[in-house]
Amino acid sequence: MRETLIRQSDAQSSVPIVAVDAESLETVLTGLGETAKVWCRANGYSAKPSSFQLVPGLSGDLQAVLFGVDSGGDADPFSLGSLANALPSGDYHLADGFSGTAEASLAFALSSYKFDRYSSSSNQKAVRLCVPSDVDLGRLSAILDGVQLARDLINTPANDLGPEELANAVETLFMENGGCGQITVGDGLLKQGFPMVHAVGRASSRAPRIADYSWGAEDAPKVTLVGKGVIFDTGGLNLKPGNSMALMKKDMGGAANVLGLASMIMAAKLPVRLRVIVPCVENAVSGNAFRPGDVLNSRKGLTVEIGNTDAEGRLILADALALADEESPEVLIDMATLTGAARVALGPDLPPFYTNDEALADDISVMSEAATDPLWRLPLWKPYMKYLDSKVADINHINTSGTGYAGSITAALFLSRFVEKAESWVHFDIFGWTPAEKPGKPMGGEAQGIRALFDLLSERYTKTK
Template sequence: MTFDPNSFLETNDHEQAIPVLALSVAAHAQWRKTAPADVQHWEDLQGFEAKKGAVMFVPPTAQSGAAIVLGLGENGDVNAPDPWGWAALADRLPPGIYRLPEGMPGKAQEMAALGWALAQYRFRRYLKHSDQEAQTPDKPKRLLLSNKGAKERAAREAAAVALVRDLVNTPANDMLPSDLERESRTLADRFSATVTVTTGDALLDANFPAIHAVGRASADAPRLIDLRWGREDAPKLTLVGKGVCFDSGGLDIKPANGMRLMKKDMGGAAHVLGLAHRIMSDKLDVRLRVLIPAVENAISGTAFRPGDIIKTRKGLSVEIGNTDAEGRLVLGDALTLACEETPDLLLDFATLTGAARVALGPDLPAFFTAHHDLADHFAKAAANTGDPLWRLPLWEAYLDYLDSSVADIANAGDSPFGGAITAALYLSRFITPEVTWAHFDVYAWNQKPRPGRPAGGEAMALRAAFSVIQDRFGAS
């Protein structure tokens, strides 16, 4: 990862820093009353109104220095948890040094700094050396904060988001299971974590038959990546991420347009690595475990087939109704392992179903939990961080859709209804009752560019999840 948020954020004062005034319509009216006459005249020439997202550059005059005015709209609030308004501002300004408004609270500074930094994220790994953009990176637009803690928190958060983006954006020829293992080891080395990996046929000896069945057709062997960090007697937090590094659909092969973005099917793994990055960099007082079943769902003579019945670590037998419903298979083995330690909190992230996107669209992750207090905590965290998500029900009656006459459960049924719910219900069969668990079905992708969110890989529900974890377990 080459993106360094600290290149765009600082706390050292600069006389040449241009102040930014973030004003609602009412606050703008008050500011105008006391603004010098030449500034009022300039504003009249611009026809500026403090509508949301409106920007005005005020040039230096004999009476005042240069300034930037950012409109917040009729009911705008500089304290709102919205990093993307600041990202839009960063997009519109030339390189230089800018200063946040005086007296801005620390949390608001953090949101502004996060948006500002992410507005300057670029994925340039595959640009030619002769390409001007790769050869000469953009001159940075630097934001001056008065709150050092807000700056440091925003930088850590932006780095975690950028890690997710980088991993998802990397194509499968450079992000197969062995590459995902390498990235996990790199992260572990940075924070003095430990990693153990079970690979290939050793998965059978270690009783991970479903992971082996899904990944055995690939030339890049399937594996289970197991990262641990933190003091051993700290509260136990386990993160599980779907690591399907490319999904052809298997023998139930996807059409070309359905396969085009399947490099992102390891988005769940990217999310748990990004979340682990944030947890370790913030030194939260947890015993962190990250489990990634890393496979390629490929096609060869050893591929698993529709109609096969495969074993699982849980002991349940699974009839394969569709080889393109492979993510839940590998997650089942990993979730079973996770529950064997009875963690205090278990979260899994997966790019699991198109049904979740049909229900909620590409920007709104679905999450499932049987624990109402945890659901409430996530809802509040989503609102406080500006990181949206939406709870869908674990409607147990739909488990009938996964009935099998020859196995304990089917991985996919014949019904076209409730696909995100049935996938979550399938995973719930591998969770023990005493474990507090939530499942996140994320898209991990921006379909179109927006300020601070370029087209491509994206972290979703990551900031909300960190907020919940931090509230529950605190710092060391």
């Protein structure tokens, strides 16, 4: 994906992509020549926003690509991404006057992503976009590598990405960047104080584990990322119906996104002490599966009544968050494909986030809009905490009111009980999937929120972007 972007100096020749609207079309065509005018009129090209037209020269070679833009500024800033898979093989560049060169370049590259691990087809076009010297290609490459890592992990099916393979992906990423850490496996989780991770994952033939890795100077500001790593979710004894199970390979999307963000942070060498904690489990069914009505101990010391085994993600996150919270990080971020309620509220493209830190919430919103990486704040509405009351334990992990309301909020409130010492904590309830292809977002596994978070952390800790 990053190979889609090259420096202009590395291309022997490239075809210009020219921004046009209804008002400028005639002027642009005049500059291209009479043949271009005749060709575009014959094809009925009118420069509608996001439309494009290939314009041949006199010799038949491609002379230019016309791309329709919205003169009112209301078009999708990622719209140029639609060209990545539509253009014939070759090198292209954005002509003078094209606004948002860096953003357009990012969109183009993001759209070029292909997950072809299992495909025998080799029909791949070589389409490259040449970027000018004022575009920070190194930073774009770091972002693209992080997004690709997240997408690749989510798209990989559970038969090839089990708890062991996911934990190994954490280890590999950190070892390649000079980090260190450990993986705790199976019954070792009980000895090391992760009883809920163990309970959720013990029914699988593939042992549960938790990966805990760090990078950066020990005296640098502590930034800790926690990702839900459920490699497949059957629902456990509260078994999902088939149509709800079809996409459950993506239930480790939180872990994938956390690793994508970690990749960006380390590539950019941000001056932070980065820690990533990923509980890796498969929520399976067997004779030793945890049950509705069970009461589990937690690392925090709270006892948790199980209301539904299909709400397993918050259980493993709770143990992981309790571990992360013990060293009082400056910023604690968790990401999880946690609730269907979030999708009902905001749809697949707009993940909600929760935090009590007003300044952090404002920064996330600003960075999200600037990066075209949509996020929306929802409240940690404390009156709903009563929905988690249990008559037999300290807390139930699901809404027990019988109403079924506020599923995403009550999940976030449950997690909040396991965070006390962190200076700032934010929870993201992501979907991790693009159900229908759009510019910058191929159908399939998706990185959500991590480009905005990378910008935020870069701004906070280096004061540059």
